[in-house]
Structures are given as C-alpha cells and as structure tokens.
Amino acid sequence: MLHHQLAWFVAGPIMGLCVVACRALFNGRLGVTGGFSELISKLSHGSLSFDWRGWFAIGIFAGGAVFLVLWGGPDFHGYGWMTRTFHGSAQIWIPILLVASGGLIGFGAKLAGGCTSGNGLSGNAALSPASLAATATFFATAIVVSFLIKAVI
Amino acid sequence: MRVRIAALGIGLVFGITICWSGMSSPDVIRGALLFEHSYLFLFFASAVATAALGLALLRRRERRALLIDTPLVWTREVPARRHIVGALLFGIGWGVADACPAPIATQIGQGIGWAVFTLAGTLAGVYLFLHRSLPETEPALDVKPSRTPSTGMAGG
Numbered sequence: 001m002l003h004h005q006l007a008w009f010v011a012g013p014i015m016g017l018c019v020v021a022c023r024a025l026f027n028g029r030l031g032v033t034g035g036f037s038e039l040i041s042k043l044s045h046g047s048l049s050f051d052w053r054g055w056f057a058i059g060i061f062a063g064g065a066v067f068l069v070l071w072g073g074p075d076f077h078g079y080g081w082m083t084r085t086f087h088g089s090a091q092i093w094i095p096i097l098l099v100a101s102g103g104l105i106g107f108g109a110k111l112a113g114g115c116t117s118g119n120g121l122s123g124n125a126a127l128s129p130a131s132l133a134a135t136a137t138f139f140a141t142a143i144v145v146s147f148l149i150k151a152v153i
Numbered sequence: 154m155r156v157r158i159a160a161l162g163i164g165l166v167f168g169i170t171i172c173w174s175g176m177s178s179p180d181v182i183r184g185a186l187l188f189e190h191s192y193l194f195l196f197f198a199s200a201v202a203t204a205a206l207g208l209a210l211l212r213r214r215e216r217r218a219l220l221i222d223t224p225l226v227w228t229r230e231v232p233a234r235r236h237i238v239g240a241l242l243f244g245i246g247w248g249v250a251d252a253c254p255a256p257i258a259t260q261i262g263q264g265i266g267w268a269v270f271t272l273a274g275t276l277a278g279v280y281l282f283l284h285r286s287l288p289e290t291e292p293a294l295d296v297k298p299s300r301t302p303s304t305g306m307a308g309g
Contacts, residue, residue, distance in 0.1 A: 008195040008199060009199055012196045012197065013203040016200040016201065016203025016207060018170075019208070020208060023227070025156070025218060025220045027221070027226065029291065029295055030167075033279065034292075037289075037291065039276075044283075050157070051293045052156045052157055052160035053291070055161040057164060057258060059168060061258045062161075062164070063164060063170075063259060064168055064177065068262065074177055075175075080251050100274060101245070101247075101249040101250035101274060102246065102274020103274040104243065104245050104278065105247060105252075105278060106274065106277065107279070107282050108241070108245075110239070110282035110283075110290055111239030111242065112236050112238075115253050115254045117167075119236075121197075121201060125204030126205075126227050126228075127205065127229060128228070129231055130232045132232075133236050134232075134236040134240040135240070138244035138247060141240065141243075141248065143186050143188075144248070146186035
C-alpha cells in the first residue's frame with residue numbers, strides 16, 4: 001500500500017466539483033447508474049455509440065485501473081464480511097449474495113431515479129425533495145441491514 | 154465529441170477519488186454503516202455541500218452550458234412511491250454488498266474479482282428495469298420544463 005486515505009475535506013469537494021462540472025459543461029445530472037443504464041441499453045442493441053453518461057461510467061472503470069497502476073491498487077484483501085464469514089464450500093454463498101445484491105442495487109437505483117451519486121450527490125445538491133427522501137431511505141435501510149448482518153454472523 | 158471526452162475525464166477523476174477515499178473497500182463502507190467511522194459521512198456531506206454551493210452559483214450566473222448550446226435547467230422532483238421503494242431495494246443491496254455502483258466500477262478497474270458478481274447483478278437489475286419499458290429516470294439531458302426554473306431567476 002503506497003497511499004493513505006485522502007482527507008475527507010479534499011475528497012468530498014472533488015466529488016462535489018464533478019457534479020458541478022457535469023452541469024456547467026453540458027447540463028448533465030451526474031449519476032453512475034445512469035451511466036450503467038446507457039452502457040447496457042446501447043450494448044443490448046449492439047451499439048457502442050454511448051452518450052456522455054456511458055463515457056462517464058467508462059471513466060470510473062478506468063479510474064480504478066489508473067489507481068491500480070499509479071497508486072498500487074486496493075489496500076484490502078478478500079471481500080469484507082463475506083470472505084471472513086464464508087469458508088470452503090460455504091463460499092458459494094458469496095457470488096449468490098453479490099449477484100442478488102447487485103440486482104437490488106441496479107433495479108432499485110433505476111426505480112428511485114438515482115443511486116448514491118445520482119440522488120445522493122446530484123439530486124440533494126439540487127435540493128430535490130425526492131432525492132432527499134431517497135437518500136434518507138437508502139442510508140437508513142443500509143444501516144439497518146448492516147446491523148442485522150452483524151447480529152446474525 | 155467534446156462532451157464525451159469531458160464526461161470521460163470527469164469519470165476518471167470521480168473514479169480515482171472513489172479509490173483514494175477508500176470507498177472501493179467493503180470494510181470502509183461497512184464500518185461507516187455500523188457507525189464505527191465518521192469518514193464516509195463527512196466525505197458525503199462535504200461533497201453534497203460543495204455541489205450545492207456550485208449549483209447555486211451556476212443558477213445565479215450561468216444561463217447556458219459551456220460545451221453545448223443548451224440552457225442550464227434542472228428539475229426538483231416531488232417524492233413519489235417509486236423513490237422510497239427503489240431506495241429501500243437499493244439500500245438492502247448496498248448494505249449486504251457494501252458497494253454501490255461507482256465503487257463496483259472501481260473495484261472492477263482495480264481487478265477485484267468478486268466485484269464481477271456484483272456488477273453482473275447490477276447490470277441485470279438495470280436491464281430488467283429497462284426491459285419493463287419503465288420511463289427513463291436519469292436522462293442524458295434534463296430538458297423537461299422545470300417546476301422551479303433554474304434560469305432567469307434572480308440573475309446575479
């Protein structure tokens with residue numbers, strides 16, 4: 001590990017400026033799920049002519065790769081509570097849980113009109129009541145789920 | 154073309170910041186959701202505050218986008234059932250996998266194998282939504298007439 005966690009008062013404002021840049025440059029509402037949606041929608045029709053949302057998402061994948069090359073990549077091993085809890089043949093539960101969670105994340109974010117970035121950052125920054133309601137709901141839900149998992153494992 | 158390059162660049166900065174802030178790590182997310190660390194909440198709040206301040210300034214000064222000829226307009230939505238139900242489903246997935254879409258993408262970029270499953274599930278969930286022909290909730294351009302217009306108000 002060649003890096004320390006970037007200070008929150010630097011990292012947070014950078015994220016905020018990304019939201020402002022999308023709006024100022026091309027009147028876009030920054031959202032990662034919107035990007036995934038554009039990628040899957042175009043790819044399922046055999047097209048690669050993504051609009052800005054798709055290229056934004058590609059940039060995030062690439063950002064991870066750049067971080068891997070320049071900063072030495074992730075400073076963690078395994079996958080959180082799952083690889084600590086499931087061993088041997090019980091590890092079959094990890095892909096099952098991850099695919100199911102992903103399904104809820106993808107469908108839920110589309111239904112709610114944004115994920116942690118679309119609603120959480122862009123929507124709240126625009127003072128949209130729907131985004132505030134969605135953000136309060138997904139934070140509260142994720143906190144309850146985390147404590148439930150902690151109680152069970 | 155310029156818009157796509159700009160979006161790619163913003164995505165790169167966004168993705169690197171996600172990695173550098175530790176948000177790719179399931180244990181960092183989980184530690185925050187269990188109130189063991191305050192980092193995520195401070196990070197998130199400062200991001201929203203910066204973006205809100207920036208958008209408020211844009212609203213006062215800029216009337217048109219810089220790269221394409223379009224007015225700077227955005228909407229404020231009234232909460233509906235779908236926002237709550239969608240956020241509930243999303244919150245369950247986030248709490249179990251300890252990753253949301255941007256960290257899933259950066260995990261893939263960093264070569265974390267387990268994330269292939271989360272990404273596959275997420276794309277399937279998005280596809281299922283699109284396949285049901287439900288209306289687009291995150292369009293490329295917010296061109297709908299705004300309930301609270303962001304242009305032409307309280308000009309600078």
